[in-house]
Amino acid sequence: MGRSGQSHIVAIGGGSFRPTERFGTLEATGLLRYVLDLTGVDRPKLGLIATAVGDQPDWLLKMYEAFRSFDVDLSHLSLFPMPNVADPREWLLEQDAVYVSGGSVANLMALWRLHGLDEAMEEAWNAGVVLSGQSAGALCWHVGGNTDSFGPELRPWAEGLGLLPFSCGVHYNSDVQRRDLLQRSVASGELPDGYAADEGVALHYVGTEFIQAVTVDPNGYAYRIERDGEEGVKEFRIEPRRLASTVDV
Numbered sequence: 001m002g003r004s005g006q007s008h009i010v011a012i013g014g015g016s017f018r019p020t021e022r023f024g025t026l027e028a029t030g031l032l033r034y035v036l037d038l039t040g041v042d043r044p045k046l047g048l049i050a051t052a053v054g055d056q057p058d059w060l061l062k063m064y065e066a067f068r069s070f071d072v073d074l075s076h077l078s079l080f081p082m083p084n085v086a087d088p089r090e091w092l093l094e095q096d097a098v099y100v101s102g103g104s105v106a107n108l109m110a111l112w113r114l115h116g117l118d119e120a121m122e123e124a125w126n127a128g129v130v131l132s133g134q135s136a137g138a139l140c141w142h143v144g145g146n147t148d149s150f151g152p153e154l155r156p157w158a159e160g161l162g163l164l165p166f167s168c169g170v171h172y173n174s175d176v177q178r179r180d181l182l183q184r185s186v187a188s189g190e191l192p193d194g195y196a197a198d199e200g201v202a203l204h205y206v207g208t209e210f211i212q213a214v215t216v217d218p219n220g221y222a223y224r225i226e227r228d229g230e231e232g233v234k235e236f237r238i239e240p241r242r243l244a245s246t247v248d249v
């Protein structure tokens with residue numbers, strides 16, 4: 001099929017990076033090493049996408065710094081004020097993995113669709129490019145979830161790419177609004193059954209099948225949320241596989 005021989009998506013609930021001892025800098029956690037290992041490439045090409053935060057230069061600079069200890073070829077795709085590469089689709093297909101930032105998932109999807117990146121992402125996924133991201137960068141691969149894209153009060157949202165036929169919950173143990181709203185949205189049928197991840201936890205799918213959860217937080221879990229009857233819901237806790245919290249280089 002492609003680089004890894006399979007179609008992988010790693011949807012991260014939170015905790016992709018953590019502060020270093022140097023003020024204002026970040027380092028990648030073991031969740032990102034896990035993503036890169038899925039490529040099966042010794043020196044993978046990793047594409048950074050920050051559409052959800054308006055391609056903020058500060059975010060991109062921090063990401064380049066965060067990966068400085070990795071044996072990886074970094075590049076990024078910006079859409080503001082115009083694409084920074086001649087052909088975004090071609091750029092995507094050249095990557096071994098992509099990482100999509102958090103931010104506004106509604107704005108992210110609107111711009112991706114405007115620039116044809118929705119179709120390009122599906123093509124890259126089918127070609128074996130490992131798709132990953134945190135928060136908005138996790139929700140986007142699913143049917144939807146809940147989002148603060150429209151204001152501080154979370155709203156259900158079902159305009160994702162739908163590569164994965166599930167709902168998704170992120171920051172599940174750190175934002176008190178998220179668990180209740182996701183459960184209510186699944187119970188009502190507004191969102192399909194799905195999965196959720198605490199901070200420090202990632203959901204790993206091969207094709208459209210959930211394979212396992214992994215974590216860098218010993219207190220973090222994943223969850224399966226299923227509709228139960230007309231207005232009910234069941235939540236099942238999933239024990240994740242523990243990863244090293246930091247990256248050995």
